[in-house]
Amino acid sequence: MSQENNDIIRIAVDAMGGDFAPDYPVLGAIQAAQENKNIEVILVGPEKEIKDVISKQNVSLSNLKVVNADEWVTMEDSPADVFKTKPNSSLNVALRLQREKEADALVSAGNTGAVLSHSTLRLGRIQGINRATIGAELPSTNGSTLVFDVGTTVDCRPNHLVEYAIMGSIFSKNIYKKDNPKVGLLSIGEEKTKGNELTLSAYEMLEKAPINFVGNVEGGDILRGTVDVVICDGFVGNILLKMAESVLDLFKFKLREYSEKGFLQKIWIGMMYGTLKKILRKFDYQEQGGTPLLGVNGISIIGHGKSTPYAIKKMIFRAEEVSRMKINRKIELAIIENKLINK
Amino acid sequence: MSQENNDIIRIAVDAMGGDFAPDYPVLGAIQAAQENKNIEVILVGPEKEIKDVISKQNVSLSNLKVVNADEWVTMEDSPADVFKTKPNSSLNVALRLQREKEADALVSAGNTGAVLSHSTLRLGRIQGINRATIGAELPSTNGSTLVFDVGTTVDCRPNHLVEYAIMGSIFSKNIYKKDNPKVGLLSIGEEKTKGNELTLSAYEMLEKAPINFVGNVEGGDILRGTVDVVICDGFVGNILLKMAESVLDLFKFKLREYSEKGFLQKIWIGMMYGTLKKILRKFDYQEQGGTPLLGVNGISIIGHGKSTPYAIKKMIFRAEEVSRMKINRKIELAIIENKLINK
Numbered sequence: 001m002s003q004e005n006n007d008i009i010r011i012a013v014d015a016m017g018g019d020f021a022p023d024y025p026v027l028g029a030i031q032a033a034q035e036n037k038n039i040e041v042i043l044v045g046p047e048k049e050i051k052d053v054i055s056k057q058n059v060s061l062s063n064l065k066v067v068n069a070d071e072w073v074t075m076e077d078s079p080a081d082v083f084k085t086k087p088n089s090s091l092n093v094a095l096r097l098q099r100e101k102e103a104d105a106l107v108s109a110g111n112t113g114a115v116l117s118h119s120t121l122r123l124g125r126i127q128g129i130n131r132a133t134i135g136a137e138l139p140s141t142n143g144s145t146l147v148f149d150v151g152t153t154v155d156c157r158p159n160h161l162v163e164y165a166i167m168g169s170i171f172s173k174n175i176y177k178k179d180n181p182k183v184g185l186l187s188i189g190e191e192k193t194k195g196n197e198l199t200l201s202a203y204e205m206l207e208k209a210p211i212n213f214v215g216n217v218e219g220g221d222i223l224r225g226t227v228d229v230v231i232c233d234g235f236v237g238n239i240l241l242k243m244a245e246s247v248l249d250l251f252k253f254k255l256r257e258y259s260e261k262g263f264l265q266k267i268w269i270g271m272m273y274g275t276l277k278k279i280l281r282k283f284d285y286q287e288q289g290g291t292p293l294l295g296v297n298g299i300s301i302i303g304h305g306k307s308t309p310y311a312i313k314k315m316i317f318r319a320e321e322v323s324r325m326k327i328n329r330k331i332e333l334a335i336i337e338n339k340l341i342n343k
Numbered sequence: 344m345s346q347e348n349n350d351i352i353r354i355a356v357d358a359m360g361g362d363f364a365p366d367y368p369v370l371g372a373i374q375a376a377q378e379n380k381n382i383e384v385i386l387v388g389p390e391k392e393i394k395d396v397i398s399k400q401n402v403s404l405s406n407l408k409v410v411n412a413d414e415w416v417t418m419e420d421s422p423a424d425v426f427k428t429k430p431n432s433s434l435n436v437a438l439r440l441q442r443e444k445e446a447d448a449l450v451s452a453g454n455t456g457a458v459l460s461h462s463t464l465r466l467g468r469i470q471g472i473n474r475a476t477i478g479a480e481l482p483s484t485n486g487s488t489l490v491f492d493v494g495t496t497v498d499c500r501p502n503h504l505v506e507y508a509i510m511g512s513i514f515s516k517n518i519y520k521k522d523n524p525k526v527g528l529l530s531i532g533e534e535k536t537k538g539n540e541l542t543l544s545a546y547e548m549l550e551k552a553p554i555n556f557v558g559n560v561e562g563g564d565i566l567r568g569t570v571d572v573v574i575c576d577g578f579v580g581n582i583l584l585k586m587a588e589s590v591l592d593l594f595k596f597k598l599r600e601y602s603e604k605g606f607l608q609k610i611w612i613g614m615m616y617g618t619l620k621k622i623l624r625k626f627d628y629q630e631q632g633g634t635p636l637l638g639v640n641g642i643s644i645i646g647h648g649k650s651t652p653y654a655i656k657k658m659i660f661r662a663e664e665v666s667r668m669k670i671n672r673k674i675e676l677a678i679i680e681n682k683l684i685n686k
Contacts, residue, residue: 187578239531241562246562
């Protein structure tokens with residue numbers, strides 16, 4: 001490990017992001033700062049409220065700071081407008097810290113669209129990247145499958161898919177420690193000739209890209225874990241992700257429906273519940289530690305609005321990891337390499 | 344009910360369609376013919392083989408016939424080519440019967456692409472329909488959700504989505520007995536302004552169509568059962584369907600993984616298995632009775648390759664219902680109405 005890797009990583013946490021702000025982000029930040037002394041956590045938001053939550057925990061941490069911001073972005077705010085209407089939002093102030101080199105990364109469980117627009121505007125894009133991308137980790141028989149993109153760009157051009165593939169591949173390799181991550185293009189059949197206009201064009205470009213491209217994969221391959229990284233446009237990815245999230249809801253509904261058939265059924269389901277909860281945990285997005293926004297010239301980790309303190313803590317550690325692994329620099333180099341290959 | 348509705352409905356079954364042909368299609372046909380004397384089942388395929396399966400069952404049914412066909416379409420055959428290379432396939436002969444008014448409907452658990460291409464070529468499309476569509480029934484907290492299209496046309500134009508919406512709505516109303524079926528357009532947000540180029544254009548046209556259009560729905564709404572009919576292009580629908588089919592695989596994998604942790608876990612999972620199987624049955628496509636091919640000028644019911652005899656029987660009954668409800672005539676009238684409204 002280089003000396004640089006021992007530097008303290010400073011992570012700005014949007015204390016007003018998520019459905020349970022400021023409590024959960026603050027609690028998650030406290031846990032992270034307690035457990036990891038190689039990071040400094042900077043909580044950004046209304047100072048008094050944040051300090052109230054901290055003081056209730058009765059902790060004093062030298063690596064936990066507070067930076068004041070009197071406004072915040074809500075789930076109802078339009079991602080396109082709020083950048084101008086709330087210049088002093090906790091999100092914007094947190095990103096300003098990163099831009100001014102006073103922080104190395106952002107963690108937010110707030111309005112995803114706003115985190116995306118603010119990150120792109122404040123940090124800019126990595127050289128050679130035309131579209132930033134948000135990925136998601138879906139459960140699979142193989143552990144998990146990363147899907148890019150899940151909602152950044154709905155009408156993609158083929159070269160956007162190639163960028164996603166390169167970024168997803170680097171993320172999988174460095175963060176998920178996959179040796180030579182297998183990248184699949186999401187389509188309607190394994191054959192090269194199966195797909196829509198977008199995927200048919202992207203296929204050719206992916207074959208030449210500096211990644212381990214294994215060809216088309218189908219909808220069933222995501223949960224089956226056939227590949228490490230699945231590439232699709234943001235429209236398809238967003239729909240898939242939301243469908244995957246709803247599987248647990250349907251399953252819980254079916255369990256409840258069964259338990260309401262009678263007293264014995266109720267007891268029986270009650271007995272099974274703990275085991276099922278363990279088995280189904282991977283489907284529960286509250287357990288996961290945020291999804292990366294890749295392609296911006298900085299680090300933004302986006303979390304689910306329902307993120308628990310534990311999830312926030314995991315997002316903070318993820319931010320540290322992305323920073324130490326120099327993911328952005330690696331993306332920049334791979335994009336240059338791809339351009340050389342495809343020249 | 345009109346007198347016509349008491350007529351015998353003649354259903355041609357592709358005896359060589361599916362992974363367990365001819366056994367399962369023949370067994371399903373026997374069950375259907377036994378249980379329902381208002382239909383005549385015509386098994387199409389190699390006569391000797393079919394009769395061998397029938398004779399083992401030791402039944403004699405006046406409403407079960409066999410029509411010989413010496414060729415058959417395999418899963419490996421190209422849907423585009425096989426129409427010419429195997430003119431005497433069981434699929435083609437079965438459709439010829441329908442074209443020549445010797446049968447009212449087709450049931451096949453064979454190569455989906457081939458059933459689609461043969462049906463379109465042999466039967467033609469309903470007047471005013473530009474694209475036929477295959478739907479799927481997905482489980483939901485509300486019973487089930489119909490999704491159109493799941494793989495017929497991958498690059499759709501907005502008017503194709505409107506046709507799917509009209510056909511799906513009529514199917515839901517007549518076959519699923521929904522009074523005024525709610526139709527949703529699959530997109531990435533509920534707001535009218537959210538979507539890709541295709542859905543944004545289709546939205547406006549759907550608002551004017553003679554259906555109960557409720558606006559955009561998201562990926563999570565399918566299993567949650569927010570609407571009765573979900574409309575999307577065939578690329579998205581195919582991916583969704585295959586993903587939904589794989590949920591059960593992942594769940595079974597997780598159960599097995601847990602049971603392998605130790606002896607007690609194994610016993611515990613064994614005890615839970617029966618209940619879970621009941622609860623998860625809806626995810627199991629082998630239990631379902633085929634998906635409709637809508638928009639062709641005739642009746643084709645397409646089944647999963649793994650269809651059991653029970654599933655084949657259900658497909659045959661579904662074919663009868665589609666015929667008696669005059670779905671095709673209703674589609675024709677609704678398409679005319681839509682054109683008048685949108686003039």
